[in-house]
Amino acid sequence: MTSPLPAGVLFDMDGTLVDTEPHWQSAQEALAASAGTTWSQEDFEASIGRPMERWATILSERGVAGSIEEIIARAVAHVSERMRADMPWLPGARELLAGLADAGVPCALVTNNAGVNAELLLAAAPRGALRLAVSADDVTSPKPDPEPYLSAATRLGIDPARSLAFEDSAAGAISAHGAGLEVWFLTSHTPDPGVPAQLLSSLAEIGVAEVQAALRAGTAARA
Structure with a gap:
């Protein structure tokens, strides 16, 4: 009889573990300024959690020089x-990651950010x-x-139906939910994840015990 896959935890990056959103906003604003146009707060908020090609295309249409790939590369x-x-860790992020590592809970990063920045975070993590x-x-x-979360679960060797995802954008929550994970949602950008979710204001609100209890409960509910 095949043993069931273990439960695990998958984390979004920007706005969930690290406060890089201001860096993305300043990058987009600088790109817009280079073409003599603007990038509003509403433009930035609409870009959070979305594929980079989306906001790069808007900037290109507003006159920013270069291909979509070149605009993304500059940002x-x-x-x-x-x-x-300076890695801008959000409150409670490093502590939760360290605690889950000590407890042996498999964890991975799932992000719409570029690979180079994901690797920087992996290197800086406990x-x-x-x-x-x-x-x-x-990913394609x-x-x-759901592809990013399904891919991460497969590579990490966990069962998404028994696992958790931490997210801060509706796009990310929809992705995780579509992959079958339970979503714990940080409401720093929006109070509405668009899918059923446990709502949090900060990772500092929770500890390893709460995450392990949720994983056990999810395992029991799906048994």
């Missing part, structure tokens, strides 16, 4: 530089906390498609 480099200088990353470079269809 990614801007964010990478700032992450290398030792062994994030075992792998699935980035925009690794980024969030809100």
Whole structure:
């Protein structure tokens, strides 16, 4: 008889583990300024959690020079530089990752960010906390498609139906929910994840015990 796959935890990156959203906003604003146009707060908020091609296409249509790939590369480099200088961990993120690693809970990163920035976060995370990353470079269809979460679950060797995802954008929550994971949602950008979810204001609200209890409850409910 085949043993069931274990439960695990998958984490979004920007706005969930690290506060890189201001870096993305400043990158987009600088790109817009280079073409003599603007990038409003509403433009930025509409881009959160969405594929990078979406906002890069809008900037291109507003006159920003270069291909879509070149526009994205300029923004990614801007964010990478700032992450290398100072990794902007959100409250409770490092502590939760470290605790889950000590408890032996398999965890991975799932992000619409570029692979280079995902690797920077993996290197800065507590030792062994994030075992792998699935980035925009690794999938055909980024969030809100379920592919990133399904890919991460497969590579990590966990059962998505018994696992949790931490997200802060509706696009990410829809992706995780579509992949079959239970969603725990940070309401820093929007109070509405668009799917059933456990709502949180910060990772500092919870500890390893709460996550393990949820994983056990999910396992029992799906047995």
